[in-house]
Amino acid sequence: MSFLVDTNLLLRSAQWDHPSRPEANNAIQRLWAVATRPLIHNGLGMSARVALDEIQ
Numbered sequence: 061m062s063f064l065v066d067t068n069l070l071l072r073s074a075q076w077d078h079p080s081r082p083e084a085n086n087a088i089q090r091l092w093a094v095a096t097r098p099l100i101h102n103g104l105g106m107s108a109r110v111a112l113d114e115i116q
Contacts, residue, residue, distance in 0.1 A: 065091075 072084035095111040097103020106114070 069084050069087055072078050072080045073088055075081060078084075092111065093103075095104045095106045095114070096108055097105070099105040
């Protein structure tokens with residue numbers, strides 16, 4: 061499964077002093093939560109290892 065993430069989201073999360081950094085990190089956290097949430101709870105049902113492999 062592939063995901064498309066706006067590069068601005070990744071850039072903002074990497075810039076320690078950017079005002080949008082907390083929002084970017086929150087968005088990434090939510091994506092992670094959806095990826096590892098069970099299918100019966102509207103997630104993608106990935107294990108943490110599979111989710112990490114997809115990210116890399």
